[in-house]
Every structure is written in C-alpha cells, then in structure tokens.
Amino acid sequence: MPTPTYTLIDSVTLASSASSVTFSSIDQTYGDLVLVVDGKAEGKTGLYLQFNGDSGSNYTTVGMQGEASGASSYSQTLAFTNANLMAGAQGLNTVQLMAYSATDKHKTILARANFATEQVRAAAARWASTSAITQVRLFMDSGRNFQIGTTLNLYGITSEVV
Amino acid sequence: MGVVKLSTAGIRNYSKTSDFLSGNLPLSLGSFDLLETTTLTTSAASVTFSGLGAYSDYKHLQIRAVVRGSFSLNIRLNGDSGSNYAIHSLQGNGSSVSSSSTTSASNAEFIGSAGGSEDANAFGALVVDFLDAYSGSKNTTMRGLGGKSTSNPRIALNSSLWNNTAAISSMELFGGTWVAGSRFSLIGVK
Numbered sequence A: 001m002p003t004p005t006y007t008l009i010d011s012v013t014l015a016s017s018a019s020s021v022t023f024s025s026i027d028q029t030y031g032d033l034v035l036v037v038d039g040k041a042e043g044k045t046g047l048y049l050q051f052n053g054d055s056g057s058n059y060t061t062v063g064m065q066g067e068a069s070g071a072s073s074y075s076q077t078l079a080f081t082n083a084n085l086m087a088g089a090q091g092l093n094t095v096q097l098m099a100y101s102a103t104d105k106h107k108t109i110l111a112r113a114n115f116a117t118e119q120v121r122a123a124a125a126r127w128a129s130t131s132a133i134t135q136v137r138l139f140m141d142s143g144r145n146f147q148i149g150t151t152l153n154l155y156g157i158t159s160e161v162v
Numbered sequence B: 001m002g003v004v005k006l007s008t009a010g011i012r013n014y015s016k017t018s019d020f021l022s023g024n025l026p027l028s029l030g031s032f033d034l035l036e037t038t039t040l041t042t043s044a045a046s047v048t049f050s051g052l053g054a055y056s057d058y059k060h061l062q063i064r065a066v067v068r069g070s071f072s073l074n075i076r077l078n079g080d081s082g083s084n085y086a087i088h089s090l091q092g093n094g095s096s097v098s099s100s101s102t103t104s105a106s107n108a109e110f111i112g113s114a115g116g117s118e119d120a121n122a123f124g125a126l127v128v129d130f131l132d133a134y135s136g137s138k139n140t141t142m143r144g145l146g147g148k149s150t151s152n153p154r155i156a157l158n159s160s161l162w163n164n165t166a167a168i169s170s171m172e173l174f175g176g177t178w179v180a181g182s183r184f185s186l187i188g189v190k
Helices: none
Strands: A007-013 A020-023 A032-039 A047-051 A059-067 A070-076 A091-098 A107-115 A119-127 A136-140 A151-157 B032-039 B044-049 B060-067 B072-077 B085-092 B097-105 B108-111 B124-131 B140-148 B154-162 B171-178 B183-189
Touching: A007 A020, A020 A151, A032 A136, A047 A091, A047 A107, A059 B085, A059 B154, A070 B085, A070 B097, A091 B124, A107 B124, A107 B140, A119 B140, A119 B154, B032 B044, B044 B183, B060 B072, B060 B171, B072 B124, B072 B140, B085 B108, B097 B108, B108 B140, B108 B154
Parallel strands: none
Antiparallel strands: A007 A151, A020 A136, A032 A091, A032 A151, A047 A136, A059 A070, A059 A119, A091 A107, A107 A119, B032 B183, B044 B171, B060 B124, B060 B183, B072 B108, B072 B171, B085 B097, B085 B154, B124 B140, B140 B154
C-alpha cells in the first residue's frame, strides 16, 4: 500500500538574526530527513552541520562546485560545509540526511546548493557515528549570522510501507 | 424521470476507494508516496522491483538508496540488457572534477555507493529520479545525485537514458555485492 510521506517535521523562519539554528528531539520514525535552507547571511560564509552536539573531528566532506572561474572539487575534515550564503543574495540548500535514524551505519549526507549569483555546489558528507541523529545544529563561519527571514524546513521521508 | 449529473465539485475532504466494497482502504491521495522498501538482511548481488505497472497513476519514480558494496549503482529497466543505455556523469573526488560519458551501455549507472573495502560502517547514498516513468511515448531519462565521504570519496551528478519508450515495469539494481543493511526505497511522485 503506498504510504504518503515527505512530511514537514519542523519549520523555522527567523524573526531576528541568529548565529545558529538547532532542531532537537527529532522524530525517529522516518528513514531519511530532508532539510531545506533558504536564506542569507551577514557576509559570505559556509554553512555547517553538527549532529547530536558532537563537536569532535568526526566529520568529512567531499564536494564540487562550479563558478565563473571554472569547476573544482574540495574536501574537508573539520565539519560539514554546504554552500556559501552571503548578504544580499538568497542561497538555497537542500540537504538529504540518509538513514539518519539507523544505528548500524555511519550517516551519509547529500547536499545540493544553489547560489545563483556566485556558484552551484554538490557535496557528500559522513558523520562517523552509528548513533541515530536526534539533533541537528546549523551554523556558519565565526562571526556570521543567518539573516532575518531565513527559512529552515525539516521534512521526514518514511522508509517503511504501512 | 430526469437525469441528475453527480459531481464532486461541492464536496470537501472526500476520498476515493479502490472498489465499491465498504471498508476498503482509500487510495493514497499523497503526492510523494513510499511504494516499496527493501533492506538487505544478508548480502545480495541485486535487488529488483517488479510489477511497477501497478503504480502507473504516478508520474515519476524515485529510488532512495543507502548502499555499500560497489562503486556504482547500476540499473536495468524491464529486463533490458541490450546496448540501449547512455550515461553521463560529473564527479568530484576532493581534488579534481571530471566528467565522462558512455553510449550503447548495457545498463544505466549512478556513482555514489561505498565500496566494500572502504571505511567500516560507511555507506554511500543516492537519490535517483525516473522522469515521466509511464509515458509510453518518451525514452526514459534518469538523473541522480550520489556520494560518499570515505577513503575513496566521491560526489557525483549523473544522468542516464534508456533508449526505449516503454513504460517502466521493473527495475533491477546491481553493481557488486550489496552488504546487509543496504536499503533501497522506491518512491512514487504524482
């Protein structure tokens, strides 16, 4: 029996600028999460994710980007970065947190970022933990804030047919 | 006796039923529905979703996979193993970007699975869309986003063409030996 899904779990629209946004006590009944971030920052910055409060060196990222000067690929070992946001231009990031509630595998994250005034980007990241993701914190480079009006929507996609 | 035309125009919150027997479950009215999921409990060389004609009221199909055991997720539609597929990919490995193409391939290909010898517990992930899957008059186009951040990292945008206008009735997913815990979910999109 087809099971309707892609369910909105939480939605945030910033009424004031914020240095980070955290989704806590995330429902564990879904298979995947999709996070859509549409916003601006107070200055050019990357967008980072942190799970379950883990600030250790447990994140790796591989990405590629295209911009006016050409295409390139990058890797990071500090934390997951997605796409640049900056003042005056809207950046749209769609992040897939695959098998986020599984406890038998590391977590793989896929991201597509559209920042039409500067670049387009895709990335894959891994959180080297078998813990289920119960909390997602989004933040930026030091000193940067999400601007007012930035929206962050979290959706759940079930992986079990009812 | 006059003829009265019945309409649902003035009815709110109604649901269709699969037949006229009372008590049957209503048909799904969602726009993005999970149709089937296979999660491997033991390793397997392939996973097949068949009988997909039953889902022809959907416009598009999507595979959401979390997989380990091969570099790529290969797909054959309707059992066709002929040279009827074309493949394009754009991929980054952390130091450079490259692109490739193949014509007359015997399967569609999507990069992003983690290999069996890569970091323990690491899985790759892919989201593959099958656009206008039941058209019957268009060759089938697939697009995918896949990646893994492992000892052999990769992020990839892929597209594949099945040079056939038939509606999709089955899809075989293969590439290596998928390990236990690999998950394949089939989504219908209206």
